Amino acid sequence: MTTAARAGQRRRPSQGGYAIRTVTRSATRTARAAGAAIARAWGRAAAAVEPVTxxxxxxxxxxxxxxxxxxxxxxxxxxxxxxxxxxxxxxxxxxxxxFVFGRVRYRVEVELQPRRVVAGERALGRLVVVNDGTSPSVGTRMELPVGAGLAEFRIPSLAPSAQHDELFAVPTQRRAVIVAGPAVSVRGDELGLLRRTVRWNEPVELFVHPRTARLKPSAAGLVRDLEGEVTAKITDHDISFHALRQYEPGDPLRNVHWRSSARTGQLMVRQYEETRRSQLLLLLGTDPAHYADEHEFELAISIFASLGVQVVRDGTEMAAHTEALALRSATVTSLLDDSSRIEAAPSTKALREFARDASRRMPSASVVIAVVGSQLPLTELRAVETSLANDVQLLAFRAHAGADSRIGKVGSSPVATIGELGELPAVVRKVRP
Known part of the structure; x- marks a missing residue:
């Protein structure tokens, strides 16, 4: 057998394998195309029957x-x-x-009065249904989700432009953000076999704020005067006069003390001690393992909100944080609204790490207030203290439901234990950084 013949025999198997691979690829492409076509046809069929199903x-x-x-x-x-x-x-x-046939044209509004309440106060809602059609509407059933519950109302037949009102009470025993709506009309049989729904409006929020205690101004180690607190840093521009020094090229002429310059025969300029406005960082631990029960957690939120509200009223710059939420603190209302959204959640990091991360977002903070639960070890507060800069003061408030209120210390930081919210103002008056 010649060399060419042997080479041809060696090539034949590879040519056969190439043909098999070509057929396999073609079959795979065909199968994929068929699968895609079937999926498209199924999607079109599902879309066609969806109004029925x-x-x-x-x-x-x-x-x-x-x-x-x-x-x-x-x-x-x-x-x-x-x-x-x-x-x-x-x-x-x-x-x-x-029973599912028929069409109505409604204008539906959900009104809450008031939109913001303190936990335990009464809140009422009103469902307003107006027939926007040109012919009388048939009676229907309207469903309105309110928080975790569902309110049902029977809407009678309405003449054109006629209005029907329904009043309902909103449960506000606990701090929360309660969502009312959307209102949904339901047409169907009494057995509930068929059910056609139409959504008519957007949800409305009711803010149930935590209970708070009224504190006195400038409490909890905040600014004592309008000019700020004096630091040891010397600067050429501030309010608190420190000393005079000789003029150096580049010094602003407005700092020249002309009387002393005339007396000494050389230009003298003023130096100042730098003053700093107090900036406060308010922290709340939300790990349920640090609280004895839900009641104690709510007490901690009330302490947190009470301190925050007073800081906002004092006009002190502030940032308020939980592990999962950065609260708005521009106004009292926005702070309380966001306080209503706070929820307990297991923490993935220690309190020290939480405080350190929050401090990085507000590096100029001079006071850090931490609100924690009674189950948090005091060593955690000590760790927070050591993680802060030397010129930053830590104040801690421990919620301990039913305990006697008292003030202690961890390291050099005051730790106030609060047993009832009503005792907070008296304790805050005694706290000294």
Missing amino acids: SVISTIGWLVLAAAVGAGAIALGFGWVEFAFVAATLAGAVLLAVP
Whole structure:
């Protein structure tokens, strides 16, 4: 056998393998194309029947499944009783069909009065339904989610432009943000087999603020005067006069003390001690493991909000943080609104790390107030103190429901234990950084 013949024999298997691979790729592409076509066709079919299937409730699907099952048993075993069951169930679904037909044009509003309350205060809501159509509307049922509950109202037939009002009470026993709405009209049969819904408005929020205690101005180690606190740093521009020194090229002429310059025969300029406005960082630990129960956690939030509200009223620059939330602190209302959103959540880092991260966001803070629970070890507060700069003062408030209020120290930092919210003002007056 010649060399060329042997080479041809060696090439033949590879050519066959190439052909097999080509056929395989072609079959794969064909299968993918067929799969994509089937998926598109299924999507179009689902979109086409969705208006029909969407009105069938869970109970309706169960009834249809039972009807199909009973019919299969009747056909398979010849049991007439199951045929009657299948006919009855299918008939119930068919009788429900006319109830979902019909169209109404409503203008729906949900009003809450007031929009902001303190936990325990009364809040009322009003559902206003106006017929915006040109013909009388048929009676319908309106559902309105309110927090975790669901309010149902029967809306009677309304003449054109006629209005129907429904009043409802909003539970406000606990601090929260309660969402009312959206209002949804429901058309369907009384058995709930078929159900067609229409959404009419956007949700409305009710802020249930935490209870707070009124504190005196400039409490908890805040600014004592309008000019700020004097530091040891010497500067050429400030308020607190320190000393005179000889003029150096580049010094502003407005700092020249002319009387002393005339007396000494050389230019003298003023020096000042730098003053600093107090900036406060307010922190709240939200790890449920640090609190004895939910009541103690709510007490901590009330302490946190009380301190924050007074700081805002004092006009001191402040930042307020939890592990998961940076609260707005420009106004009392915004601070309390965000306080309503605070939730307990397990923390992935220690309090020291939380305080250090928050301090980085406000590096000029001169006072850090930490509000924690009674189950937090005091060593954690000591760790927070050591992580702060030397010129930053730490104040800690421990919520301990039912305990006697007192003031202690961890390291050089005051630690106030609060047993009841009403005791907070007296304790704050005694706290000294």
